[in-house]
Amino acid sequence: MLKNRHIQGWLQASPLTLILIGFLILPIITIVVVSFWQATEFSIIPAFTLENYEFLFGSPVTYKVFFATFKYAAITWALTLLIGFTVAYYLAFHIQNQTTQIALFLLCTIPFWTSNIIRMISWIPFLGRNGIANSMLQSWGVIDQPLEWLLYSDFSVILAFVHLYTLFMVVPIFNTMTRIDHSLIEAARDNGASGFQTLIHVILPLTKPGIMIGTIFVLTLVMGDFITVRFMSGSQKANVGRLISNDISLLQYPSAAATAVILLITVLIVIGILLRFVDIRKEL
């Protein structure tokens, strides 16, 4: 009976299905259900209410915070794409020797040997009012007063995001670039295309799937983050993740669940739109 291809297929798929049901589908259903419950200070009451959503949509702060989340995501995306694409391009096309290529690629991953939080927090003494950056600029005579906006600002939040997540852009883009047939580039050059034209008309379209995968990584990571925003803004700025984490720390689980549901829907819409542009499965 195991010979039956149909049953075999189901059996092979079942471990993943079970894991996804147990660790993805059920928790999400729970979150959705809880988001319609009531809460007091100590207890969660399983009674249907729309109060959590009413409060969420009724508060101007919610809209501001969602806007800030998109702002962080968009700016981080643009910067990581620019840097990631450049790095990947250099690795894929300028380094001819494969050993060097791999060595340099591994070099990019070295920062990932330490924890996310440590890499993030190490910016704080560097950017502080009396930090290394400010004292260096002052000793060079570039500035007289320490720059206040270096730390605990949108600047420092985005800087940390870019630092943390650029590699998520480099890897998929590099991966697709190495698979580009070099004869295509030669053909473009033979047909009289300039380097820039080759980049725009040949390489860019062919690396689209890699860019898209990197984009999905970066957007979901940034939109779901709360700890980077908390530390790098000195708790002064907020994105949706922080709204949720604040609620949880104050034991407002239903309200946190409602915010999480809205965030999930938002991210799914964004990814849905992105996938309209590129059919990842076909391109891979």
Next chain:
Amino acid sequence: MSKMRYSRRAVLKGGAAAVAASALPAPMVWAQEIKDITLRQFGTGVSNLNDVANKVKEDLGFTLEMTALDSDSVTQRAATQPDSFDIADIEYWICKKVWPTGNLQAMDTSKIANYDKIVGIFRDGKLTPESTIAQGTAPHSVGFVDGPGGTSFATEETGWMTLIPTIYNADTLGIRPDLIGRPIETWAELLNPEFKGKASILDISSIGIMDMAMVCEAMGEIQYGDKGNMTREEIDKTMAIFTEAKKNGQFRAFWKTFDESVNLMASGEVVIQSMWSPAITAVKSRGIECVYQPLKEGYRSWGGGIGLSSSLSGMELDAAYEYINWYLSGWVGGYLMRQGYYSAVPETSKNFMTENEWGYWFEGKPATDVITSPTGDVLAQAGETRDGGSFYDRMGSVACWNAVMDENQYMVRKWNEFIAS
């Protein structure tokens, strides 16, 4: 027979070993079974110290398991999981929330040896007969119930205590005198535009709102009926003033953990902020000037105590009373007072402190020698005095106790908005 037996005579008869083992204020030899007792204590980090658990094992023979949680989790656990603990080490405002659930049992004060020596704040609310009682959840107001099964708080001493006070202190603003360069006298300075981008407040709603209220009242912007129990209107006004200040860039950052507050101050990012006493000590121990500034409006104070789970009975209950009596007998008090906190029975703690330490921490006298913490860090040099002075100076000018408001849920949501705005 699992009844516990104390026998003073056995100690007197016993040999040198027994005498050595009984170097306690209340020498008692316990039945063998006591070794098998384990009491589970949980509470906030301040007084959940491993040193205490070790000393309990040494002095009393039974095991004390400590779990440290943040105050929100402590509240939740005390209210919802009565069987998960034997002893709850909680703050008085948490007691106000938790007591009505019936998860704690009242304690018979006649079984508490040092009850008469407990500081007045925890008994009739008055530090000295002339003192006035501060706003907020004053400990004595939730300290007693009518009887063993009482669910509502009594207004006076009844002989049945809800919590045995263990540790308390008076909080104020911390400043960097070297970077400010002028005297700071009022809470209103926190929002002084002079410190734009150099101020901070803590991002813990229940305490932060009190600090805010102290500031708003000092500025003359709001007159509160009771800072510990604000109306929605008062909450809105307070938040409006601070949101405005935040938008104008008054704050450099908000802090949530002890370490963050230390780093903000030590690095000079912030020169004035709400702070806790040990954080000041931590900044000073790095050789940086930092003062726990007494302010004319007074202190925001907090107090904690230990309560017994209602499921505690029999020998475990006896052991718990033994633990409480030991707690008030001085060793723990001395340990805590050498960190800058106060003990509920200061006079017993005195026996466990040097004259110099007692003078510095309690009497507000200049240190005659180096002052060190229980773990050996140098906290002050000879000649220095404690910020705010003596026990009576500091605890005598408390303006408000940490509290939980009737409008707590509303306040929490507003707080969340303030942080996000």
